[in-house]
Amino acid sequence: MTWLITGGAGYIGAHVVRAMTAAGESAVVYDDLSTGVAERVPDGVPLVVGSVLDGERVARALTDHAVTGVVHLAAKKQVGESVELPLHYYRENVEGLRVLLTAVTRAGVPSFVFSSSAAVYGMPDVDLVTEDTPCVPMSPYGETKLAGEWLVRATGRATGLSTAALRYFNVAGAAGPRMADTGVFNLIPMVFEKLTQGAAPRVFGDDYDTPDGTCVRDYIHVVDLAEAHVAAARALEASPGRALTLNIGRGEGVSVREMIDRINALTGRDLPPTVGPRRPGDPARVVASSDRAAAELGWKAKYGVQDMIVSAWEGWVALHPEAANA
Numbered sequence: 001m002t003w004l005i006t007g008g009a010g011y012i013g014a015h016v017v018r019a020m021t022a023a024g025e026s027a028v029v030y031d032d033l034s035t036g037v038a039e040r041v042p043d044g045v046p047l048v049v050g051s052v053l054d055g056e057r058v059a060r061a062l063t064d065h066a067v068t069g070v071v072h073l074a075a076k077k078q079v080g081e082s083v084e085l086p087l088h089y090y091r092e093n094v095e096g097l098r099v100l101l102t103a104v105t106r107a108g109v110p111s112f113v114f115s116s117s118a119a120v121y122g123m124p125d126v127d128l129v130t131e132d133t134p135c136v137p138m139s140p141y142g143e144t145k146l147a148g149e150w151l152v153r154a155t156g157r158a159t160g161l162s163t164a165a166l167r168y169f170n171v172a173g174a175a176g177p178r179m180a181d182t183g184v185f186n187l188i189p190m191v192f193e194k195l196t197q198g199a200a201p202r203v204f205g206d207d208y209d210t211p212d213g214t215c216v217r218d219y220i221h222v223v224d225l226a227e228a229h230v231a232a233a234r235a236l237e238a239s240p241g242r243a244l245t246l247n248i249g250r251g252e253g254v255s256v257r258e259m260i261d262r263i264n265a266l267t268g269r270d271l272p273p274t275v276g277p278r279r280p281g282d283p284a285r286v287v288a289s290s291d292r293a294a295a296e297l298g299w300k301a302k303y304g305v306q307d308m309i310v311s312a313w314e315g316w317v318a319l320h321p322e323a324a325n326a
Contacts, residue, residue, distance in 0.1 A: 001111075001237060002026040004067040006052055006100065007074035008045075010223060011037030011181040012115070012168075015073055017045060018175060019226035025233070028065045030058070040179060052096040058103040069111035069237070070104055070140065071229055072097065075144075078185060082141035093144035097151055105159045111236040112152060113229060116165045118218075118247070120146040123283035130289045131167070131245050138281045149245065156243050164235040169218040169288050171225055171247035173308035182313020187217075187256060188309065191263050192316045196323040200271045201260050205278030208285075216253035216285040221299065221303035221311075224250075231297035249288025250301045259305070266309050 003020055007013040008029030013036065020027045021042060032051045041047045046065060050057040052074050061067070074135055075093045076082065097114075104112060118136045119142030133193050137143045149165045156163040159255040174180040174190050184193050191201045206213040228248045260273050293299050317323050 001068040001233070002028060002066055003069045003071055003233060004028045004030055004061060004065065005071045005073065006030045006183055007036065007072075007115075009033060009038055009040050009047065010073065011179070011183070012171060012225065013073045013224035014040035014174055015222045016073065016229045017042065017317045018179070019223070019230050020233070021045065023230045027231070028061065028067065030061055035118050035183075037182070042103065052100045053092070054095050055099045055103050058100055059107065062103060062107040062109060067107070067109055069113070069233055070100070070109060071113040071115075071233065072100060073115040075115065077141060079139045079141045082139050082144070086140040089140045089144050093141075094147050094151070096295065097148050101151065101252065105155065105161060108241060109161075111162045111233065112156070112164075113232050113236070114148060114152045114163065114165045115168045115203040116149055116245075117142065117145045118167055118169045118249070118286060118288065120149065120167060120288065123281070124286060127285070128251065128287055129247065131247055131292055144210075153243055160241060162240050164232040164236055164242070164244040166228060166232060166245065167245070167247050168225060169220050169247070169286070171222050172219050173221040173223065173311040174315045175223050175311070177318035178314045180228055180312060182319065187259060188263065188312050189316065192323065195263070195267055195269050195271060196316075196320055196326045198326055201263075201273040203256055203273045204259070204282065206257070206275045207278075208282040210255060210284055212255050212257045214218065214256035215282055216255045216287065218249040218252065218287040219254055219305055219308055219310050220249050220301060224303055228293065228299050231299040235297055244296055246293040246296060247288040247290050248293060249290050251288055251290050253285060253287040254305055262305065263309055263313075266306075266313060
């Protein structure tokens with residue numbers, strides 16, 4: 001099959017392209033390069049520069065490259081920014097998806113894998129989040145992902161499009177330094193940035209009902225996440241008409257304080273965190289049950305937290321050489 005991967009020049013997208021091609025699938029990258037990096041696209045993989053809001057360009061890409069499946073990762077994804085710019089997020093994430101699905105169904109493409117998020121759950125009051133846990137998103141970003149799932153499923157029911165919505169938990173790590181995340185929006189790079197500055201990492205609240213008082217999250221290595229996309233793509237190819245909604249996580253919680261301690265140990269630092277007030281909307285614990293992904297896809301995460309930290313640090317140092325001597 002030939003898979004069009006929207007957002008394929010981004011951090012996660014580039015790993016999906018890598019996994020797809022390694023598995024023997026053909027890939028085409030479609031990316032507007034607003035945050036993606038063209039150099040991440042491997043040699044031999046076509047790159048079409050364009051927005052998913054441009055229906056004509058999407059349609060040409062599907063036809064020109066004889067696309068038989070789509071993995072849709074292109075989206076705006078900053079929770080805080082989405083609160084400030086909800087109309088922008090709904091336009092990019094929901095209207096962009098509608099335009100893309102219109103082109104996909106008109107072209108007769110049979111399979112569609114949608115990048116969703118654990119943000120659809122909001123603040124779940126459960127030890128393990130299953131796919132049946134109620135979805136109560138707390139940000140416009142989370143709302144757009146949930147609305148995207150509804151739109152994908154409804155399109156599948158109406159047209160026979162095979163669909164999979166993958167709900168990512170906290171993504172970290174890299175397949176190599178050149179593929180590392182260049183953004184500083186998640187815990188691990190935020191801690192790296194502070195350590196590079198010689199400053200103490202910051203914890204937002206240490207009075208949660210968790211073992212050490214800090215928030216607990218489920219971290220998934222980006223290489224494992226990419227392999228889940230391959231497994232989902234092949235499941236749709238093997239069984240047309242499926243409609244899957246799956247958590248992609250490890251099922252193991254790591255607290256913010258534990259993560260900072262591990263990063264300090266790995267980097268040879270000794271900078272205990274400072275503690276500030278809680279951030280509004282931060283749930284105490286969000287940890288996935290990935291049993292359904294294992295049953296439906298035969299997929300299970302292979303990499304641990306240490307692998308994520310080590311590979312992320314190597315990428316950080318490659319981008320910020322001063323960090324090695326800070």
